[in-house]
Amino acid sequence: xxxxxxxxxxxxDNNINFIVSVPCINLAxxxxxxxxxxxxxxxxxxxxxxxxxxxxxAYMAGEDTxxxxxxSGLGNxxxxxxxxxxxxxxxxxxxxxxxxxxxxxxxxxxPMGEATPLLLEALKIPYHVPSTPEEAYNDIKSAWKxxxxxxxxxxxxxxxxxx
Amino acid sequence: MERIEAIxxxxxxxxxxxxxxxLGFPSRELYSIKxxxxxxxxxxxxxxxxxxxxxxxLTQKRKVIVFEGDGSLLMNLGSLVTIYSQSPKNFxxxxxxxxxxxxxxxxxxxxxxxxLSKLAKGIGFKKVFKFEKPHEINxxxxxxxxxxxxxxxxxxxxxxxxxxxDMNPEEIISRFMKIISSDK
Numbered sequence: 001x002x003x004x005x006x007x008x009x010x011x012x013d014n015n016i017n018f019i020v021s022v023p024c025i026n027l028a029x030x031x032x033x034x035x036x037x038x039x040x041x042x043x044x045x046x047x048x049x050x051x052x053x054x055x056x057x058a059y060m061a062g063e064d065t066x067x068x069x070x071x072s073g074l075g076n077x078x079x080x081x082x083x084x085x086x087x088x089x090x091x092x093x094x095x096x097x098x099x100x101x102x103x104x105x106x107x108x109x110x111p112m113g114e115a116t117p118l119l120l121e122a123l124k125i126p127y128h129v130p131s132t133p134e135e136a137y138n139d140i141k142s143a144w145k146x147x148x149x150x151x152x153x154x155x156x157x158x159x160x161x162x163x
Numbered sequence: 164m165e166r167i168e169a170i171x172x173x174x175x176x177x178x179x180x181x182x183x184x185x186l187g188f189p190s191r192e193l194y195s196i197k198x199x200x201x202x203x204x205x206x207x208x209x210x211x212x213x214x215x216x217x218x219x220x221l222t223q224k225r226k227v228i229v230f231e232g233d234g235s236l237l238m239n240l241g242s243l244v245t246i247y248s249q250s251p252k253n254f255x256x257x258x259x260x261x262x263x264x265x266x267x268x269x270x271x272x273x274x275x276x277x278x279l280s281k282l283a284k285g286i287g288f289k290k291v292f293k294f295e296k297p298h299e300i301n302x303x304x305x306x307x308x309x310x311x312x313x314x315x316x317x318x319x320x321x322x323x324x325x326x327x328x329d330m331n332p333e334e335i336i337s338r339f340m341k342i343i344s345s346d347k
Binding site: 018041043044045046047049050051052053054055056057058059060061062063079080082083084087088089090 | 183203205206207208209210211212213214215216217218219220221222223239241242244245249332333335336339340343344
């Protein structure tokens with residue numbers, strides 16, 4: 001299975017119908033597939049924190065939501081995750097392109113890349129790091145199941161080598 | 164005009180709209196004027212009121228009213244651009260503009276230098292209403308129009324002497340979600 005298709009198919013098969021996003025070069029093809037899908041409402045946002053706010057509103061109306069973003073966006077979203085999602089118990093699937101890991105060509109990505117798993121741990125957000133498309137498909141399924149059951153954000157970290 | 168008067172004047176003219184209310188004193192003031200399962204009171208995440216309202220407006224049919232603050236809107240200005248681009252017909256953003264961060268001790272905001280109505284018009288919003296006095300606020304014609312609509316209300320700095328909200332976050336969200344799903 002192709003890596004981008006695996007992510008898209010997993011979102012579809014888990015009935016995630018409301019997606020907010022801030023682009024990342026690695027997510028570009030997934031975003032294209034989502035854009036072409038009439039069954040998914042896709043809202044591009046100006047900043048990740050804003051995306052979490054919009055997805056929270058959609059969740060209140062009964063939608064199943066995901067955010068697609070680069071790991072820099074996690075840094076922009078710490079407060080909304082803590083004081084909206086954790087406080088009110090709101091689920092969301094976070095698909096995070098994890099820059100700054102093995103194979104990264106850009107030095108600027110490394111500090112935030114290193115901080116990313118630690119930030120998720122500090123927020124007590126369960127996460128998976130799949131290394132193949134098949135693993136990613138299965139990890140998304142279990143991460144979303146857990147998010148819904150615990151009413152809590154869960155994350156998928158897609159490292160540079162995944163693509 | 165104090166903010167609580169503006170909230171009271173507006174709420175008295177509303178019917179069964181959903182309300183997202185900004186954190187801090189605006190939520191406490193709304194709660195003390197009138198409580199309803201149709202109200203979502205924010206307790207944290209400053210800046211997110213307009214975004215939560217947008218997500219809600221895009222996913223169900225009922226009208227969504229957001230009580231937003233000037234400081235909070237300035238914290239998430241990109242939200243105005245997304246609201247304009249998504250253009251939900253059932254969305255009304257009410258900016259209660261007192262030119263200060265009232266909940267944290269009334270430090271000034273840049274809304275004293277920048278006219279938020281003009282800013283909204285500059286982005287492209289066609290329906291922008293501005294009120295300087297509470298008795299001038301007339302929501303009826305506004306509620307009859309298609310959104311997105313911006314209602315800019317200038318109010319005095321200061322907070323009313325109202326207690327904290329005695330509901331826990333899970334109670335607030337669960338009754339709000341229940342009322343949305345029951346009328347869908």
